[in-house]
Amino acid sequence: MKKNQSQIFYIALILFGIVAPWFFYPIFLMKILCFALFAAAFNLLLGYTGLLSFGHAAFLGGAGYICGYIIRDMGASPEVGLLGGTLFAALLGYLMGSLAIRRQGIYFAMITLALAQMLYFVFLQAKFTGGEDGMQGIPRGVFLGVLDLQNDINMYFVVYAFFLISIILIARVTSSPFGKILFAIKENEPRAISLGYDVDRFKLLAFILSGALAGLAGSLQALMMGFETLSDAHWSMSGLVILMALVGGVGTLIGPIIGAIVITVLEHKVGDIGNWVFLVTNIEWFRTLGESVTIVTGLIFVICVMAFRKGIVGEFLDKLKNRHN
Amino acid sequence: MEIFGLPLSAVLSQLLLGLVNGSFYAVLSLGLAVIFGLLNVVNFAHGAMFMMGAVFTWMGLTFFGIGYWPMLILAPILVAIVGILIERFLLKYLYQLDHLYGLLLTFGLTLILEGIFRSFFGVSGMSYSVPDALAGAVDVGFMFLPIYRAWVVFISLVVCFGTWYVIEKTKLGAYLRAGTENPKLIQAFGINFPLMVTLTYGFGVALAAFSGVLASPIIQVSPLMGSNLIITIFAIVVIGGMGSIMGSILTGLGLGLIEALTKVLYPEASSTVVFLVMALVLLVRPAGLFGREK
Amino acid sequence: MKLKKIVTALALLSITATSFAADNKPIKIGFITDGASLYSDIDGIGGKEAMEMAIADFGGSVLGRKVEVLYADHQNKADIAAGKAREWIDQEGVNVIFGGTNSGTALATSKVTSEKKRLYINNGAGTSALTNEQCSPYTIHYTYDTIALANVTGRAMVEKGNKNWFFITADYAFGEQLQKDATKVVVDNGGKVLGSVKHPLNASDFSSFLLQAQNSKAQVLGMANAGGDTINSVKAANEFGINKSMKLAGLLVFITDVHSIGIKNAAGLLATEAWYWDLNDETRAFAGRFIQKMKRMPTSVHAGDYSSMLTYLKAVKAAGTDNPDQVLAEMRKMKINDLFTKGGYIRKDGTMIHDMYLFEVKKAEEVTKPWDYYRVVKKLPGEQAFNTLAESKCPLVK
16 A cells, blocks of 8 residues: 555656646756755765765766866767766766775765865866856757757756656665665674675775766756856865755655755745845844855754754654554 | 075965964864864864854954953853853763764754854954054064964963863873763762763863954954864864874874965965875874874 | 645745746846955945935836846855846846856856846956956946056056066956956066965965065065955055065955055055045935945945946836847947946947046045045046957957
8 A cells, every 4th residue: 555655656746847847947946856866866875875975065066067068168969968977976986985985984974075175176276167266158058969958948857857867776776686785784884794795895886876976966957057166066065965865864765855855945945035024024134034044954954963863754754654553 | 595496484484374373273173182082072063163252252342342361261161151052952962873963963053153143244254453462573584473473373382282281191181081981980980970071062162262262363253264164173183083182283283384385385275285184194094193093 | 645745846836936926017127246245345235225226316117117126145156146147037037137246256147148138237346358258248347347457556556666566366257357457567567477376265364375475575566356355465464564565556445445454554555446435526425325324435336336227227218128139229329427427338348438546545644534535646538447449359349
């Protein structure tokens, strides 16, 4: 009974995604999709393998820059750019992963941070990224020679398609034997080792896959927005994706997606709510409530850590389970 | 005389500035190391505590006319109170859990604190004048060294080594160190360990705030001044060895000097060199230069 | 499960409903600037105030439609500026965006508006690239640009005998362009650039950069930065005694910077601006109104915001529509005569040609009333201050 219910739910969600661009601002929707993919990719490492990466922004921003460079400066078509960005991220995942996996826990996180910072520095200095000014004017082009991406609706469906494919891929991986081993590593690494598994190889593969998909998200975003800036490679972006996964629920597939939606909508709308309250009350301080995006984000973080460690989806599923018992 | 193709005066002046920066790093990473070593908490909010120390100092002067010298004592106390409240009501519930949660909680607190101050003060930075007693500069030959910066180095070293002495050489320090190994046993001796933990957290963040007071006349006082520094401080503590007090002090000073040399040779890389060092150290000596693997 | 889906859908729907509920009748004008960071005093929310004053002076509405200014703070991030511009154009039906400080954001926004064929009027960003390499038929650069700064301040200093320069430069579009334009002026007038160092935007501590400048033994410290960065550079230069061995050249200085630096340390600085509050009765009247609301004197950027808004509204009235192409055609025909400037006009490359002033900051004893900081040294006609069409790198005028 429950399986049918969740299947209906997922189908409804997918249908909603198909009609959404005619009701909502497509750019905003695509932003959500990119962040949702980013968070889901990140969670492959945290929720399923138990590895906390503090440098995932390197994949988002890095792939975005490479994709942008391939399309803008090398004149390639969008699908080549997307492929290039994703491959770059996969390679980066291999390099970063190989170094970071040698250590555990907090030290693993710190190495990922260090490597991401060094990459950030490279992006800051390199000519092709435009440094502080960012990489501007990335043309959308024509996808596979047939679909003109200048049209926001077309662009949306390309992003949506890649998003769906990636999520399905993650779902397949996590329920496959490979995924089960990753989970075993998360639960009890020494036992997994004693069972004869080469845990380092599995961790590295997970890292590469996670990085590649995060890179795909970054490339899609760069293509969609038409520019790429340092914000996407900054360590605060790494923090943001941790937040999304945490808020949504790290133990589930859909959790990070929900988390991304919640956080993105919040960031977008708090400023508007603040302005509205200011107009009504004429209290100057509310105008700066746009700043309170950070405050609200921080509050959510704190509340999640203290009380809702399983995140929105995790706690929700728990409630359901309790109700059934 | 030339070093690295540059006049000696250029190198020396940068090194001296590096020593000043290193003093800040030392005091800040000391606080972080104390908190991690004794509480096992990765205190991401350390940067925000630093910032509050500076902002309270500025507020003290602007709104209440309280000058620099009283604020040197008052600001750390105020921030310590904030820290104690955080520990009592939030942090203490997370000790049994993975390190991760302490890190995430303090990260969230950082966002809240910075957001609150940002909404009041913006991010453009407010200036704070050097106190009259320390104004002026001294001609040391290769540069004019502002007296205030010499003061910063002096007082930072005093505080650092004072703290180290208390923790490593006194009975109080011995209790703290024993308590982290075996809290139950310490309590059996009649020592109120939870209280010690709370006070230690308060002390650790007070150190950060103290550093903030010192920084006010040098760096623009801004709600974001902590987040610019925090990951560098983390890197320093990791390099030094996460529980090692002396490790953080020496690494902090050392990094100030390394950054200064980098500024001479390849200025753009000066804020990134710490991460290069950290990555190298972690790969070679996983527990840090002076640390012990826990 | 189902309930959750319904709730989510309702939530998302209600959020968009509020955006769609926006009335189509008023003319919406976008304004994006640095609202809270190092350039916030130069333009910031004061710019919105100045624009609203212009709207009020014009009558509050044009072609029977009320005029509404939408405001956003780009936080000096190009992606925020460009994203907001695109969203306003797509969602709010905005036909003109006014840009404020920060050259990186100006270039990014200009790209978006050109692509969407909407008007972009900038007051406050310096980069001359807006009207040269990256010019657009839809972009107007109004208050000043880096070429004018270099031509006026730069040349004045070199002509006084200050030939050897060392630049400290803000590491982004504006700083680099200003350094480039200033270097050209220095070299063309027989000077030499001994070196330069880049500092991050909104740097907290300038000491190490200034020491490098001092070690170069140059005569002049060229500060290719602005706002908070210039203020801190000057303060640090004084702290380390560098002002004793080098002359400080503030390549972009506003009256709010002088106010923050303090007259003691700022005395003698040269400033090139298009406008000053104490020039005549008209400017003083504007300043009086402005300082009531903002508690601070208006800068030339604020005056530019006022004037460009007024000019825009006049053009809309003359064109009978707010269609960007037709409004632009009218704007290019106009002679701009208001409290900001007399005899100004918009050139084919988008530069608004107008007189520029060279000011010198008074000594403390010469200040007779609050904000009485400047003494007029020279007034240059626009044709001399800005580059000529022949020198322009704009593809539209080739």
